[in-house]
Structure formats: structure tokens, C-alpha cells
Amino acid sequence: MRPSSRRNDQLRQVRITRQYTRHAEGSVLIEFGDTKVLCTASVEENVPPFLKGKGKGWVTAEYGMLPRSTNTRMRREAAQGKQSGRTQEIQRLIGRSLRAVVDMAALGERQIVIDCDVIQADGGTRTASITGAFVAMTDAINGLIAAGKLEKSPIREHVAAISVGIYQGKAVLDLDYPEDSDCETDMNVVMTSSGKFVEVQGTAEGVAFTRQEMNALLDLAEQGIKDLISMQQSALAS
Amino acid sequence: MRPSSRRNDQLRQVRITRQYTRHAEGSVLIEFGDTKVLCTASVEENVPPFLKGKGKGWVTAEYGMLPRSTNTRMRREAAQGKQSGRTQEIQRLIGRSLRAVVDMAALGERQIVIDCDVIQADGGTRTASITGAFVAMTDAINGLIAAGKLEKSPIREHVAAISVGIYQGKAVLDLDYPEDSDCETDMNVVMTSSGKFVEVQGTAEGVAFTRQEMNALLDLAEQGIKDLISMQQSALAS
Amino acid sequence: MRPSSRRNDQLRQVRITRQYTRHAEGSVLIEFGDTKVLCTASVEENVPPFLKGKGKGWVTAEYGMLPRSTNTRMRREAAQGKQSGRTQEIQRLIGRSLRAVVDMAALGERQIVIDCDVIQADGGTRTASITGAFVAMTDAINGLIAAGKLEKSPIREHVAAISVGIYQGKAVLDLDYPEDSDCETDMNVVMTSSGKFVEVQGTAEGVAFTRQEMNALLDLAEQGIKDLISMQQSALAS
Amino acid sequence: MRPSSRRNDQLRQVRITRQYTRHAEGSVLIEFGDTKVLCTASVEENVPPFLKGKGKGWVTAEYGMLPRSTNTRMRREAAQGKQSGRTQEIQRLIGRSLRAVVDMAALGERQIVIDCDVIQADGGTRTASITGAFVAMTDAINGLIAAGKLEKSPIREHVAAISVGIYQGKAVLDLDYPEDSDCETDMNVVMTSSGKFVEVQGTAEGVAFTRQEMNALLDLAEQGIKDLISMQQSALAS
Amino acid sequence: MRPSSRRNDQLRQVRITRQYTRHAEGSVLIEFGDTKVLCTASVEENVPPFLKGKGKGWVTAEYGMLPRSTNTRMRREAAQGKQSGRTQEIQRLIGRSLRAVVDMAALGERQIVIDCDVIQADGGTRTASITGAFVAMTDAINGLIAAGKLEKSPIREHVAAISVGIYQGKAVLDLDYPEDSDCETDMNVVMTSSGKFVEVQGTAEGVAFTRQEMNALLDLAEQGIKDLISMQQSALAS
């Protein structure tokens, strides 16, 4: 029995709220149960130095947790003077995941900067971030089209992410914090709407996992991501 | 005429939402019109080194803006590796303002850490932060009383803050961003429920101000803060 | 009775020594009693990036305390790897105060960099800094005029600063360190020679202050600043 | 055809040289073809603060590249003042991989610090690091046993790592730099001698990958890691 | 002919002013011509961690230049967030030079912290710093004796320093800035009153120097340091 009484293959309740704040070109609050992440997409008419003059765009991401998004207060990274290794790992993952579905030449020499800020954490902040950031990025790009700056969307397909893990010997979908902090194996999976993988990151926390377990986890993840992509589509259609 | 069509002595619509997130001992979303700040209060059973063993408590604050809380994206301070001078100024102001109404001996050797994070900015983030942080701190302290860790509240009285300024030659209350970025004088006033000042910070932006103007500004601020304190009381009563 | 036996409305002995060091375009040692600050003004033929090509100048300031300017040794900020929040607050205040009396278009696309370094501290270092920096800046600008780089001075009027406070229930002028560390309210006032305010920063240290007290403090400050401006004028005339 | 003319399932020539330097408790030079990494294991009779007094040990890792280990000179991280996100990601991966095979209670309250420094890079530095670090850690722990500080080894089984990827549409084992910089998918796999996974990190570089491709990659990795573990065993036996 | 018209073996005018500021246990302004350095000595009743509980004291030094001590403004190290390599080199040299003449066991478990801050620079700031710091340290130690905390002085003998160099083919004593920036060889020599060397640091700036030149430089330095030590003695006697 999962702490939340969910079935092993059951997502938490997911909510996607677009236009959550008013300044950003895309602004989405995504909720996976009690995990709440504000994802904004900012359009900047410049690119990083290594892309100057190459006619291609870029998508990058930054991630942060509010100090009291967690059960006990975390130290503020800005006050510490540096981002933790975990933060850097997550923001690099978000950026790579989004870039995998964008045609950089079609985006043109501009940059989409994604900010994922965790308002409340209950496990799965990185997968919620990717799933919500895709919607924010889509809104920002649709704004460029509406403004006549792009003719058609450089987004090739949807991308979303979910965590799966072995919890008390069973493969489960969408781990919340009590599961995440007590599981044997934790895997984050990023997939596209065509059913292909963009990232698979599985980590044994204590007990190494078998190929069979890995297959069970991937099966769960595939189904969960299909559902998340439907929710992205509904949110964008509304 | 003010850009928002408000009267010169009119506050923006203020909303105070308690228990906005679930982990913090106090968690308040305060809105001054389009300015939205999440204020959390965390109780820590320790004090800074300079107070160790003195039987007194402490209240301190940190402040941050989400990168896209503003009209154009600000660089993330955690990624920059340091907090700006402005950020430090504001968080020091918030801390001093709250400490002014707390009896540190009565609080006991523990610390209340306030985090004010700006979700959306439209002027007045520091005054909204102080006003909301007071409510979050009160909730946290009431939790200590409910848990039997304190017998009675060490909070002596309410404290709230508002900005006033000279905009197009007129004294106005509660400047929003269009006013703030175009005013001659900007003053932040922090007052208690007994009508005394905790902080007065007036700055001429371009044109120095007269004693008469200063008096007009203080009159406006006094009234505004009385109203804010009523709203704090209503929020805490509900 | 004040620790220094001064009358409540009495400044400490003020000395302004121009050309104190030989390299800077303006170099002033200002003494408020035992507080000694070296203020230099450096002319740089460039402006910060946000002003490039706009035909306007800039005035900025940095502040520091020698490690043993104080009673017990302070850690050296350069060795610490960062400036404290207090240092940043003060240097921002000095810069704003001086900019308030300079016509930036008339200054032309160049920058005056003020350095205020405290040689010996006994309270009031920020107000001494502003008062001395004005003289150093004036010398630097007069040098530009003498060199034919400016036709007339972009300085519109004098600016000076003083601290006032409630000490043992009485409003007093120009607090020294024993008063400053033991006062109920501390206010720093920056005014121009036309009697207008540039900055008013009042802080209750423990006990909030009334409107009446604030008025008494401002009265004291106005008289003190008038006297300081006379001393600036004498120093510049000699 | 691979740039190195290797078969798709062929490792580069692997060399493991123990006691490469004389100060460290374990010191191994590992070579995967032209990739050369010096892995040292240092025993410290203390643990990180979060483990103090819990009777358990710890294994942690740091990673670095010499500035000219690469084709064009990289900036020295010590001179930059910070470690890149990539460096932190890799050193966290090395630490987790080794901890997965060590019984921390059996290690006792002491710490093994692994340093992996890349002398020459040609792709696969993180997998060479893990594979070599295991040998260095084993030597350090055997030293503790020889010195009578441990009765038996807390190491439960071997761990090694290899990269696999889709290069020009084919699954290949142990990518060198020309393959790594031009592949569609890159996966790092960490496995134990019992054939279980500790980490699987697959990343699509441009083209997302299918479940079939993933299976082909894992098949290759399993065989490669079995071979690496044999080589670790031979090296430790000699 | 030297730019200053001095003889090749002639020091600049040296002035040593004790009790220059009032807070430090030792406070000396030393002037070598236009070079002016404020040297303070602070007594701290603790030692660095590596000396805790060993019954021995320590002497350490920090060095800084005011931003406009130089002809063109230098960036403030505190604002830069780090001390330059040159600053660190100099402060390490000052510390070593003073430690060479102090009996650390006789000093007891306390620390003398020297701060050398350059008010005005015209070459030779490190040698002036050492020479002045010795006097400040002596005053601080005499204060400990006067206060009954030490029975007798742990200072074994005097130490002072001077620069020598090859300027336009001639060996000269006590280089000022015009000489220093245009010389072939620059050597800093630190000696004790018994005529022994504590430090010799010779650097060819462009043209390497011969053993004969080195001997000529050391001859000049020996005489210069003898004279500086007489001046230290006179200053301490007054």
C-alpha cells in the first residue's frame, strides 16, 4: 500500500494553470499533488556567445526551490553564494529535455529562458518542472507567432517527464516525498509524444536493480507520460 | 490622475491569504494589487552565534525576487553567486521592522526566519513583504503557543508598511510600478498599531523634497498603515 | 548629559582638509570629532554600460572601513570575499546623495567615482562620508573646468548629511559611537543648501518613535546641516 | 565503421596500474584507450557532519580535468572560482556508484575520499573514473584491513561503468571522443558484479531513442561491464 | 641621475608617527617619501586553529591599498570579491618577516594581527609596511607588558625592509614609483638588527642580473636597513 493509497500505476492529481503570472511570455503553475512549481518562459532576442551569428536559437533553464518549499527550511542559494550540485543537475536536465523537441534553426537567433521555481515540494519537482515548462515554452512561442516574429512553431512534438521507482519491492508511478525518501530505486524518465526517450536516469538508492525491474519501471513511465501529454494538450487547447 | 485611476490616498486592493503553502509554520500570500509576495515564517530552535546562551530569541529575514516576477527577466541571484545591494537592503529592513515589535526575551532562545519571495512585482514589494511577514510570524508564534512551547505571545503590537511618494507634484499612497519608476520622491514608512514609526526611509529621485511635502507624505502613510493593520487583524481573526 | 558633554544641538568639531593625498582629482579628509574618513573623487572618462552613448554622466560611490578603524578589529572585506550588507547600504546612500545635486547631462559622458574609506570610526561615518565626498567631488569637477573639459559646473547646489537620534529620551545632534550604540532612534538626514531633503532614514532601535519626536529630530538636523554646508563653503573658498 | 575501426561491441584497450603515486592509500591510473584518469582513495578518520556519532562511514568523490587534458585548453576551475555543473554531476555520480557497493556500518565512522583527475581525455572519463576508483578504494580498504583497523571488507561486490551510444544508427560500446561528440544517444551504465544496475543515464543528443534501441544499448553495456570487472579482478590479484 | 635627484645610496625622507589612530594597540603611519602606509597591530586573545592548545602565539598580516592610493584608480578588492595575487604575496611576506623576530612561545597563546593599508603609493609599499609594522607590533607588545599580561618582550630583535634595484645600469637604494616601473631588476631585502637576512626577493624585470650586481644591491640594502632600524629605535624611544 502506497502512503497516499494510490494504485501503483496512478499519477497524483495533476493541474496545469496557464498565465499564472502576468509578466512572462509563458507562465504556468503545474501541480503534481502537493508539488507546485511555477514555470515561466522568457523570450530574449539574443543567444549565448557560442551561438552568435549562427542563425540558430537556444533554450536554457534555471531551477530553484523557495527556502520553505520543503519540510525543514533549506538555506537560500542566493545567500549561500552558489547553486548546489543538485540544482545544477536539475536545471541542466530541464534544458536538455526541452531542447530535444525544438528545431533551433527554425527558432531563429533568439533564446527561450525557462525558470522553474518550486513553491511547494512533495517529490517529483524535476519531472513537474519539465512537464510544466513545456507548456510555458509553447505559450511563449505561440506569442512569437502571434506577433509575426515566427511563421510556424519550431516545436516538433510534446515532451513530458515522470518519476518511477521501486518502493517496498513494487514498481510505482509518480513518487511523492514519503516514497522518494524511502525507495530502493528512483528513475526519472523524459519522453516525447512519439513515444521516444529523451532522458532516462535511474539510480539505485541502496539496492541495485535488475533488468526486469528496469523494464517494469519503463512500462509504468510510458503510460504515465502519455497521460501527462494529454493533460498538456488539454491545457493548451483551453 | 494616477495611472491606475486611484485617488491619491487610496491603497490598491489588498489580499492576505494565510496557510498558502503547507510546510512553513506561517505561510502568507500577500497581494497589493498586482504585487504578490509569498511570506513564510520558519521556527528554528537555535539562535545566531552572537546570541548563544543569552536566553533571547531572534527574528531575521531573507528576500528574493523570482527571475520573471518583473517585466523583463532579472538574473537569478543564486546563479550570479551573490545577492544585490538592493536585496540586502530590503531583507535587513524587513528583519529590523519585525524585531521592533517582538520581545526577544519572551520569545526564548529560538529564531523566526522570514522568507519573502516575490512571485509578481508591480511596485511596493518591500512594504507588502513587511505587512505579510507580520501575519506569517504571528501564525508561527501562535503555533508555538498551541504546542505549549510558549505561554503567551512575545509580539507586542502589529507592524505594517506602506510606500508613499510625490508623483507629478502630488503626494500619493501606495505607489505601483508605473508611479514608482516615475516619481520625484519615494518614501517607505513602517509603523506600529500604536501609531509610532519603526522606519522612515525617504529618497528624492531627482528632485529634493520639502518639509511640507514630507509631512503630507507621513499623513498619507499613517492612514494607509492603519488600514493595513485592520486587514492584518481581519485576516488573523478568520 | 551626553557622554561627550556636548549640548544636544551641538556638532562635534568638524575639520575638512582638502588635497589630503596627491593622486586623486579630489581628496578630502573629513573629521567629525574622532571619526575620520578619507574621501577621494576620481574622474573616469567612461560611464557604466547602461549609460553608454546617452550623453549623460554618472556619480557612484564605494565605502570601506579599515579593519582597525573600530574598537575591536573587523574582518577585512577583501579577505572575506564580499562586502557586507551594511557596506552596500552605505555606499548606495552616498552615491544617491551626490547624484541628487549633479546635472548629469551637464557633466557629460564621464563618471565621478567616490571612495570613502574610514580611517578611524566613532559614529557618523556615513554622514561624514557624504559631507566630505561633496567637497572632493567639487574639487574634481573644478579640475575639469580648469582643464577646459567642462565650461561650467554641473553641481546645482551643496549637499551634506548629519545623524540625529533620541538618546536617553532627548533628541540630540551628531551622535558619536557611545550614543549611537545606546540610542532609541537613529536618523540620518541628507539635505541640500536650499533646505530640501535628499534622504531621510530613521530607524527605531528598540523603541518606536512618535511624529513629535520625528519633528524634533528634523529640526535639529536642518540646523546641523546648515552649519556643515557653511564649513564646506569655507573649506572650498580657502 | 567506427573511427577507431573497433567492432561495435569492442572496448578500447583498458589498462589498470595500481600504486601509481605513492602518498594515497589507493592510487590507480586507469586508461580506456587514450583516456587516462588518476584515481586516488584517501582514508580520513572522520565523517561529514550529518553522520557524526552514527557509527557509519561515508564514501565521497571529487572530479577534475587538467586544463590541457582536452584538445583545446579548458579554463582551470580553481582559477574560475567554481566547479562547473558538469563536474559536479560527474563527481556526484562517482560517489553514488561507489557507495552502492559499500556497507557503511561495516566501514565504521571513517570516510574514503576519492579523487578522479583526468590526465588525458578522449571520451568516457566518467566511466573510466568509476571503474578505476573502485580499484583504488579496494586498495585503501585492504590497507585498513592489513593495519588491523577493519576485520573484513565492507565492500559487497564490484562496480564498474561503461558508456554506450547510438552512433550513425548503430549501438556501440565505449564511445571515444569522436563518437561521443557526434552520436545521437549517449548512455552511461553502472553495474555491479551480480549484474544489477546502480545507475543508468541515457541522454538523447538531438534524436530521441526508442525502447528497442535502449535494450540494445543495455545488452552491450552488460557485456562490457562484465569484461571490465574481470580486468579489475585481475589487477587486484596481481 | 635619479628622477628624485637622490644619490644612489640615499633613502627617501622617512617619517614614523606612532599612535596615529586611537583604537589599535599599535598604530603607526610610516612615510617613505610620498609612500604612506598605516600599520596597525591588534592583539587577539586567540590563535589560528592549527595552534590551538599548543601554548604558542602567532603573528599574521593583511595588506590593502586604498583604491585611489595610486595614480589611476585601482578596483576595490572588497568589491571585486577577492584579493589579488600581488596582495596575497605581500601580506604573506609581511607576516613571515615579523614572525622571524618573535619568540612565539614567549608570546603565549595569543595573536598579533597586523594591517597595512596604503594611503598613498609611490613605490616601496611592502618595505615601508614591514618597517612600520615592526614599530606597531612593538607598541602592541609593550602594551601587553604594561598591562601585566607579559613579563618580558618576545621580540628578539628589530626587523626592517628596503627595496634596491638596477636603474639605468646603476644599483640604487629605495626605489620610488618612477624608478620601480622602469628598472631592470628589483630586489626587496628584509634584515634584522643583527645584520642577518630574513627575506631576499630579487626579480629581473626584463634583463637578468649578474652575481656582481646582486652583491652591489645587497651592500646598498644592508646600509639602508641599518639606517631604518635606527629610525625605528628613535621613534620607539620618543
Add this chain to the structure above:
Amino acid sequence: MRPSSRRNDQLRQVRITRQYTRHAEGSVLIEFGDTKVLCTASVEENVPPFLKGKGKGWVTAEYGMLPRSTNTRMRREAAQGKQSGRTQEIQRLIGRSLRAVVDMAALGERQIVIDCDVIQADGGTRTASITGAFVAMTDAINGLIAAGKLEKSPIREHVAAISVGIYQGKAVLDLDYPEDSDCETDMNVVMTSSGKFVEVQGTAEGVAFTRQEMNALLDLAEQGIKDLISMQQSALAS
């Protein structure tokens, strides 16, 4: 008797291995007994900002120690976020020593970046670095000549370095770690093939040294450096 049983004027066994790694334009492993330093020279077709457009080149150096090159593990400077004062001192010394023998105008507007990384330390790492870096730089420059980018070598003569010291009252050549950590005086000498000094840095560690001792040390150093330069020549000839 020296710990290593060497004669007082005897170098440790010196080995110079060229082309030690494959990416750098010059790559040399230099061994002074158990001290092993990897010296690489990288050619960059740009110069530091202060030399832009002046038609002159530059040679600069960085130095680092692998964390476990030493007997007890040193903290990694990249993880610490800064280079120590000692590291900066050494890398500045290496850079100055090499620049002393290069004609910067003849080098043209390009830069040679030297990296000296200590693989194993046993005293004398800075002198081994200089001696090895000269060979790496020569290889890099010969590569420029071979590629037709330079007509003739801008290197005017050889440069090498050795340490000498007073150990147990005797002048000895090429101190190893047991001698270095227990000597009275330590001197690093950098000389050219024409027998001139580039740097002489003598430091009394506890006991000041006499002019006679200094002369004895310089005599030893001259002979040692002559021998090192022969070895450089042999290595470059092979």
C-alpha cells in the same frame, strides 16, 4: 647526513619526458626524484586585453596540486572556490621566469599558457615546474616554427630553477620534502644559461641567514642550474 643520503651538492635524479600527453603543443613530465609535475604549454592565438593590438605576445602560467599529490590530502582548490596565496605566488613566479627569456615582439600577438600540475609532491615543485615548463614551451614554439607561423625562435636562452637551503647548518642543493619542512633557510633560484639570475627568493624559516650563507647557497644553485640546463638540452635534442 641528508635524509636521502645525497651529497650536499647533489641533485636528485632528474627525468624529463617530452610528449607525455597528446593534446598540448608542449607536454613534459618532469621528475626531481619523487616530485613529479606535468607541464603543458598551450598556444592561443590571442593575448590578454592589456596587450591587444600592440604586436607583442605573452607567456603566463597556472599551477595546481592534485589533492592527493601530498602526504595528507589537500582540499581541492576548485571545490574551495579559490586558489591559495601559495598557489598564486608560485604561478606568478613561473610566468615571470619564462617571460624573462622570451622576446615578446618576436613571439607575435599570441600567448603561451603554461599549466604545471603536480602529480606527486616531495619538495621542489616550483623549481621542477619552471625547469619542465621551459622544455614544454620550447616544444610549443618549435611547433609554431614547423607550422610556418614563426620564422625563428623568440626564446633567447634557457632558464631553469633549483632550491637550495641551510639544513642542519649546512648548505644543501635541491631540498626534498623532509629537508624542506625542517630547514632553517630556503632559497629558490632561477637562472639562465648565460649564468644570470632571473629570480632569487630566500626565506629564513625561523633562523635568519648571513651574507656568507647566502653566498654558499648561490654557489650551490649556480652549479645545480648548469646541470639542469644540460639535461634540458639533452631532452630537447633527443
